Amino acid sequence: xxxxTDGPGTDEGRPDEQPxxxxxxxxxxxxxxxxxxxxxxxxxxxxxxTAAREPEPAAPTPTSGAPAPPADPRRQPGVATPLxxxxxxxxxxxxxxxxxxxxxxxxARVLAEWQQVTDQLRSGDLGRAERAEPFAGLDTRDATVTIxxxxxxxxxxxxxxxxxxxxxxxxxFPGDQLDAARGDGDVLLQVCAEDELVASGAxxxxxxxxxxxxxxxxxxxxxxxxxxxxxxxxxxxNLMGQVDGVNNPEPGTGLFDTTVWxxxxxxxxxxxxxxYLVVRRIRMVLDDWFAQPVQRRDDVIGRSTATGAPLGxxxxxxxxxxxxKRPDGRHAVPLDAHIRLASPTKNGGARMYRRPxxxxxxxxxxxxxxxxxxxxxxxxxxxxxxxxxxxxxxxAGDALNKFxxxxxxxxxxxxxxxxxxxxxxxxxxxx
Numbered sequence: 001x002x003x004x005t006d007g008p009g010t011d012e013g014r015p016d017e018q019p020x021x022x023x024x025x026x027x028x029x030x031x032x033x034x035x036x037x038x039x040x041x042x043x044x045x046x047x048x049x050t051a052a053r054e055p056e057p058a059a060p061t062p063t064s065g066a067p068a069p070p071a072d073p074r075r076q077p078g079v080a081t082p083l084x085x086x087x088x089x090x091x092x093x094x095x096x097x098x099x100x101x102x103x104x105x106x107x108a109r110v111l112a113e114w115q116q117v118t119d120q121l122r123s124g125d126l127g128r129a130e131r132a133e134p135f136a137g138l139d140t141r142d143a144t145v146t147i148x149x150x151x152x153x154x155x156x157x158x159x160x161x162x163x164x165x166x167x168x169x170x171x172x173f174p175g176d177q178l179d180a181a182r183g184d185g186d187v188l189l190q191v192c193a194e195d196e197l198v199a200s201g202a203x204x205x206x207x208x209x210x211x212x213x214x215x216x217x218x219x220x221x222x223x224x225x226x227x228x229x230x231x232x233x234x235x236x237x238n239l240m241g242q243v244d245g246v247n248n249p250e251p252g253t254g255l256f257d258t259t260v261w262x263x264x265x266x267x268x269x270x271x272x273x274x275x276y277l278v279v280r281r282i283r284m285v286l287d288d289w290f291a292q293p294v295q296r297r298d299d300v301i302g303r304s305t306a307t308g309a310p311l312g313x314x315x316x317x318x319x320x321x322x323x324x325k326r327p328d329g330r331h332a333v334p335l336d337a338h339i340r341l342a343s344p345t346k347n348g349g350a351r352m353y354r355r356p357x358x359x360x361x362x363x364x365x366x367x368x369x370x371x372x373x374x375x376x377x378x379x380x381x382x383x384x385x386x387x388x389x390x391x392x393x394x395x396a397g398d399a400l401n402k403f404x405x406x407x408x409x410x411x412x413x414x415x416x417x418x419x420x421x422x423x424x425x426x427x428x429x430x431x
Contacts, residue, residue, distance in 0.1 A: 072417075073417060074416055074417055075273050075417050076414060077145070077417075078145065078190050079275060079355075083245070084142065085193075085194050085196075085223060086192065086196050086199035086221075087190070087191070087192055087199065087223065087357045088192075088200065088221055088222075089188065089190055090188070090191070090203055090206070090207060091150075091184070091187070091188050091216075092187045093152075094157075094186050094213065094214060095212055095213055095214060095215055098213050098214075099156040102156070102157050104157055106212075108429050110209065110210050110213045110214060111429075112422075113209045113211075114145065114189075114206055114210075114424075115422070115423040117202075117205055121143045122140075123141070124139060124141045126205075127139055127140040133201050133205065134200065135197045135198045135202070138195055138198055139195075140202065142198075143199070144190075144191070144192045145206065146189070147190075147424045148188035148277055148412030149186070149188075149412060150184055150187070150412055150413075151169065151411070151413075152186050153187060157429075159428065162428055164267075164268055164413060165383075166262075168387075168411070170278075173390050173391060175401055176409070178406065179407055182218045182281060183408035183410045185410060186214075190277075220374060222357030222358060222374040223357060223359070224236050225237060235316065238284075238358055239284055239360070240286070240297070240301075241305055242301055242303065242305060242308075246303075246316065247339075255351075259352065260353050260380060261273060261275055262274050262276075262380050269427065270428040270431065273417075274413060274415045275379065275414045276382050276411065276412070276414065277376060277377070277378055277412045278352070278375070278377045278410070278411055279374070279411075279412070280374075280406055280408065281375075281406070281408035281409075282374075282404050282406055283371070283372040283404065283407050284371060284372040284373065284403060285368075285403045286368075289403045300338065300400050300403070301337060302334065302337030302340055310333060311334075312324040312326070312333065321333070322345065334399070336399040338393070341392055341396050341397075347388055347389050347392055350388045351379070351385060352377040352379040352386050352389070353378045354377050355376045355377075356374065356375055356376065358371070358372070358373060358374070359372060359373070359374050378414070382411060415427075415428065
């Protein structure tokens with residue numbers, strides 16, 4: 001994909017939304033041990049706050065999303081829940097001894113412990129614990145943990161017969177500059193939170209809980225602008241200065257459900273109410289980008305940098321008009337503009353739900369920025385979502401391709417939420 005500024009979501013923009021107040025602070029409670037029974041995942045993201053360590057409440061902090069509606073107990077959080085400010089992605093491979101023995105029980109033990117940590121993050125117990133965690137005293141209830149499995153995991157555990165058709169080997173697209181060490185992986189962890197210490201500390205706590213069964217393959221941090229505004233996926237500027245997160249299916253709608261969730265009738269059964277996640281690390285060639293006049297940048301994307309509106313229109317929420325022409329007879333949205341080539345109308349209706357984050361890894365050896373977009377796209381079937389759209393963008397001359405480089409890629413099955421008292425992926429591992 002490209003920057004995620006616009007893409008195969010809905011054909012409508014998103015209205016501006018008004019700020020909401022952060023929620024109040026919490027008191028402290030003693031943590032019960034991690035050896036208790038695992039519970040159900042599913043608490044959604046809410047407004048991030050700073051917990052009170054004394055009777056006086058701490059000052060509220062801004063949030064990038066509204067308090068979440070009640071979670072759907074069938075599905076993992078971190079997909080339809082509001083976008084937070086902080087992201088941590090960690091990918092693991094099975095330890096060679098575990099892989100050699102096809103030891104499903106070793107992985108199951110890790111997943112069960114992850115479930116316990118997740119439940120205690122969601123309840124706030126870990127933030128109130130009398131232990132030396134970085135996020136002690138902070139509200140962890142908005143944190144979400146989402147677990148995914150790569151196709152390689154099923155092969156290593158002798159579960160090829162349970163591999164979904166949708167979990168394809170991701171093709172390498174024209175122009176890709178992929179580093180294999182920074183993509184793929186047997187198991188993926190997506191950890192999201194409003195507070196950076198919560199996201200960082202929770203991710204590392206889960207890493208340490210992986211024991212000897214998993215080895216870290218790669219990790220990547222992401223962030224979004226802190227925006228005190230309501231809505232599950234508020235548009236925000238990316239590192240190119242463009243408004244991102246426009247034209248996305250709205251969580252809770254029929255379009256979102258058909259775009260994202262695996263339906264009840266699908267097979268294999270262990271993926272019903274799950275989804276599939278595409279991860280792309282897209283470096284932006286920012287020095288070249290900002291050397292362009294603003295009008296040229298607008299033409300590349302097809303949107304106004306100033307307002308986010310589609311070219312030829314006035315407001316961010318205005319629909320893209322691919323037919324509209326300028327007085328000189330040229331299309332208002334150029335023929336090679338990113339939003340034109342990514343539009344569902346140009347891709348047989350192909351859609352996905354994007355949860356984009358920025359990343360900034362400093363500077364490369366040549367002094368240029370090592371920064372860009374973590375493109376995360378959820379869909380019920382990548383063969384009818386990301387893959388055909390990416391093929392179009394790579395082959396049809398997307399003007400944005402000159403200013404970006406796809407450096408890492410992965411496709412993961414995101415199973416449904418853990419059953420009561422169980423763990424994510426239990427139906428697969430115990431099949």
